[in-house]
Amino acid sequence: MRRRAAIALGVASAFLAGGALAFGLWVRSLPPLPRADALSYSVEVVDRDGRLLRPYATEEGRWRLKAGVEDVDPRYLAMLIAYEDKRFRTHHGVDPAAMMRAAWQWLIHREIVSGASTITMQVARLLEPRTERTLSAKLRQMVRAIQIERAMSKDDILALYLSLAPYGGNLEGTRAASLAYFGKEPKRLSRTEAALLVALPQSPEARRPDRSPERARLARDRVLDRIAGDIGIPADEVATAKSVAMPSRRRAMPSLAAHAADQAMIAAPDRLKHELTIDARLQQALEMLARERAMSLGADISVAILAVDHASGEILARVASPDYFDTSRAGQVDLTRALRSPGSALKPFIYGLAFEDGLAHPETLIDDRPTRYGDYAPENFDLTFQGTVPVRKALQLSLNVPAVALLDRVGAARLTARLSQAGGDMVFPKGEAPGLAMGLGGVGVTLSDLTMLYAGLARQGMTIPLIERRSDAALARPPRRLLDPVAAWYVGNVLIGTPPPENAARNRIAFKTGTSYGYRDAWAVGFDGRRTIGVWVGRPDGAPVPGILGRTAAAPILFDAFARTGDLPAALPPAPKGAILAPNGKLPLPLQRFNPEGVGVRPSERVRIMFPPNGARLELGAVDGRPEPVALKIAGGVEPLTILVNGKPQERGAGRTIFFDPQGPGFVRLTVVDGKGTADSVMVRLQ
Structure with a gap:
C-alpha cells in the first residue's frame, strides 16, 4: 500500500516537475516585452505654462x-x-x-x-x-x-x-x-x-x-x-x-495657435513635445476676438493679431488668421508673416529719427501746406491742410505732408537702413529704391516685423528678436539700436495722446494706425509699459476692401485686445535723461519751428559738422582722471547755432569750434541746428 502511494506521489511529482519545467521553457520562449518607450504618441505643442495648445494624431491616426x-x-x-x-x-x-x-x-x-x-x-x-x-x-x-x-x-x-x-x-x-x-x-x-x-x-x-x-x-x-x-x-x-446626461458628441481636439504649432513641428519634426512662449488663455481670447471681428467686418475679410512681451521679446499670442479651417478666408495662410503695405504705420520712425537728429521736438511747429518734391506732391487723407501745427499734433493726426517733409530731411535710405539694422525687413517693389513714398506705405513689411519695431520704441529704442519657441531663447541675437532713448521716449509720449477709438479710454495706449493705398490693408499697432500688440485687417488675397481704415477697422480691435489681456494698461517709463520737457516758446530757437532744408538756404550756407566726421572713432584723453573735452568744428549756417549732444542742448561760446564734456566711452550723436533750421548730425564712437 505504501509502495503504491509512493509510486503515485512520484508520478504526480514527476508530472508537476515536468509541467513546471515545460512552463518555465514556455516563459523563456516568449519574446521580450515590447518597450513602453518605443510606443508612438501624439506630438504635443504646449504653451508657456505647459497647457496643451494643439496635439497631432499619430501616424496611425x-x-x-x-x-x-x-x-x-x-x-x-x-x-x-x-x-x-x-x-x-x-x-x-x-x-x-x-x-x-x-x-x-x-x-x-x-x-x-x-x-x-x-x-x-x-x-x-x-x-x-x-x-x-x-x-x-x-x-x-x-x-x-x-x-x-x-x-x-x-x-x-x-x-x-x-x-x-x-x-x-x-x-x-x-x-x-x-x-x-x-x-x-x-x-x-x-x-x-x-x-x-x-x-x-x-x-x-x-x-x-x-x-x-x-x-x-x-x-x-x-x-x-x-x-x-x-x-x-x-x-x-x-x-x-x-442624473447628468451623457456627452452627445465628440469634440474636436484643441487647435490653439495652429500656425505656430505647425511651424514648431516643421522646425523640429523629431521632437515629441514643443514648448512655446504663447499664453494659451490670451491666445484663446484673441482668437475669439479675431473671429468675431472678421465675421462682423464682412465676407472674405481676415484679421491677424500679434501680442509681444517687451522685456523678453516673447510672443504671448499669435493669431495668424481668424479660423485655421476657414478656406473662404485662406485660414491656413499665416498673415502675421505676409508682406503688406503699412500705410502710415511707419511714420513714428520718421519722427523718431527727426527727434534724434535734433531736427524737431514734439512741440516744434511744422507746416502742413501744399508742397511739391519734383513730380511728387503729397496730400493728406482727407485732402485738406491744417496749416502750422505742432509736431505732436501732426503725428497724432497722421498728417502726410509734415511726415514727408521730415523724411526728406532724415533720408528714406537712412530710414530704411535704420529699420533694417534694427531687424525690420523692408521690401520694396522690384527695381525701386527707397523714396519719399515709403513714408506713406510704399514698402512691404510683415505684421511680425512691424510689431517688433514698435516694441523697440517701448524698450527705449532697442529692439530684440521676437521669440516663439522656448528652444530659440538661447539663440537670440543681442539687442539692436533703433533710436536713441530720448527720441524713442518722445515718440511714445506723442503716440499715447493719439485720440482713441470711440468709447475707449484716452492716454492708456501709445498707438498708431495705418491704411494702405487702395484700402487693401488696415493696421493698428500700440504698446503700454508691458506689451506691444499689432493688428492687421484686410483680405488675404490683397484685394481692395472699399472703406476699410486703420482707425475704424483695426484700432478698435487693438484696444479690445489690450482689454482681453485681463490687465490694466501699464504706465510707460518716465522720461530718460536728456529729454527736453518744455513748451514751444522755451525750446532752443532752432527747435521752435521746423524749416525744410533748401527753403531759402543755398547749399553753401547750410550748416555742416566738419569734425569729427560721421562714423569716426575718437580716443579719449584724460585730465585729472576725467575724460578731456572733445572738439566739435562747425562750418556754414546762420547764427544762432544750437549744439545737441545725444539730444541735449549744450552751452557754447563764441567761434565755430565748440568743446563738450563726454560722459565716458560709447556712441555719441552730435547735432548742430542753425537759426534757419538747417541741421547736420554725425554719430561717433568715443573709446
Whole structure:
C-alpha cells in the first residue's frame, strides 16, 4: 500500500516537475516585452505654462496623449483602482484573491460575473495586443504583468494605463478621452465624468457615449453603484451624478495657435513635445476676438493679431488668421508673416529719427501746406491742410505732408537702413529704391516685423528678436539700436495722446494706425509699459476692401485686445535723461519751428559738422582722471547755432569750434541746428 502511494506521489511529482519545467521553457520562449518607450504618441505643442495648445494624431491616426498620475484628477484614480483593481498597490501583477473570486462566481453562476485582470495585466494586454481569449493568452498576460511589476513602479504602470486605455474610435488614453468628450484636461473631473472614464475601456466601442448613450449611461451608473461604499460617496451625490446626461458628441481636439504649432513641428519634426512662449488663455481670447471681428467686418475679410512681451521679446499670442479651417478666408495662410503695405504705420520712425537728429521736438511747429518734391506732391487723407501745427499734433493726426517733409530731411535710405539694422525687413517693389513714398506705405513689411519695431520704441529704442519657441531663447541675437532713448521716449509720449477709438479710454495706449493705398490693408499697432500688440485687417488675397481704415477697422480691435489681456494698461517709463520737457516758446530757437532744408538756404550756407566726421572713432584723453573735452568744428549756417549732444542742448561760446564734456566711452550723436533750421548730425564712437 505504501509502495503504491509512493509510486503515485512520484508520478504526480514527476508530472508537476515536468509541467513546471515545460512552463518555465514556455516563459523563456516568449519574446521580450515590447518597450513602453518605443510606443508612438501624439506630438504635443504646449504653451508657456505647459497647457496643451494643439496635439497631432499619430501616424496611425490615433489620438494617444501621454499622461501620468499627476495629469488626472485624484478622485478619478481612486474610482479606477476601486473598480478595476482594489489591491493594485499591494499585489505583484496578479491578484490571487481576485482570481479565486472570479473562478468561484463562474462555478456558481456559470457565467463571468467579475473579471480577475489587474490593471497591470490590462497594461500587458495593451502593450502586447492579442485577439484570442484562451487560457494560454491569459497565462501570458499574467507572466507579462509580473515582468512589468518587476521593471516598473506602480505610478509608471498607472501612467501606461492612463496613456493607452481604449475609449472608442481612435481615442487612446484618459487625456484624449477627456478632451474629446468633455472638452477639458482630466485634472478636474466631476464624479459623473470620472465614472464614465472608468467604465468606457471595458467595452469602448459598445459604450461610446456619442453613439450609444444609453449603454454608456448604464455602464457609468454601474461604476458609481459598485464603488460608492468603497470610497465613501454619499447616496445623494451618487444620485446627482447619475442624473447628468451623457456627452452627445465628440469634440474636436484643441487647435490653439495652429500656425505656430505647425511651424514648431516643421522646425523640429523629431521632437515629441514643443514648448512655446504663447499664453494659451490670451491666445484663446484673441482668437475669439479675431473671429468675431472678421465675421462682423464682412465676407472674405481676415484679421491677424500679434501680442509681444517687451522685456523678453516673447510672443504671448499669435493669431495668424481668424479660423485655421476657414478656406473662404485662406485660414491656413499665416498673415502675421505676409508682406503688406503699412500705410502710415511707419511714420513714428520718421519722427523718431527727426527727434534724434535734433531736427524737431514734439512741440516744434511744422507746416502742413501744399508742397511739391519734383513730380511728387503729397496730400493728406482727407485732402485738406491744417496749416502750422505742432509736431505732436501732426503725428497724432497722421498728417502726410509734415511726415514727408521730415523724411526728406532724415533720408528714406537712412530710414530704411535704420529699420533694417534694427531687424525690420523692408521690401520694396522690384527695381525701386527707397523714396519719399515709403513714408506713406510704399514698402512691404510683415505684421511680425512691424510689431517688433514698435516694441523697440517701448524698450527705449532697442529692439530684440521676437521669440516663439522656448528652444530659440538661447539663440537670440543681442539687442539692436533703433533710436536713441530720448527720441524713442518722445515718440511714445506723442503716440499715447493719439485720440482713441470711440468709447475707449484716452492716454492708456501709445498707438498708431495705418491704411494702405487702395484700402487693401488696415493696421493698428500700440504698446503700454508691458506689451506691444499689432493688428492687421484686410483680405488675404490683397484685394481692395472699399472703406476699410486703420482707425475704424483695426484700432478698435487693438484696444479690445489690450482689454482681453485681463490687465490694466501699464504706465510707460518716465522720461530718460536728456529729454527736453518744455513748451514751444522755451525750446532752443532752432527747435521752435521746423524749416525744410533748401527753403531759402543755398547749399553753401547750410550748416555742416566738419569734425569729427560721421562714423569716426575718437580716443579719449584724460585730465585729472576725467575724460578731456572733445572738439566739435562747425562750418556754414546762420547764427544762432544750437549744439545737441545725444539730444541735449549744450552751452557754447563764441567761434565755430565748440568743446563738450563726454560722459565716458560709447556712441555719441552730435547735432548742430542753425537759426534757419538747417541741421547736420554725425554719430561717433568715443573709446
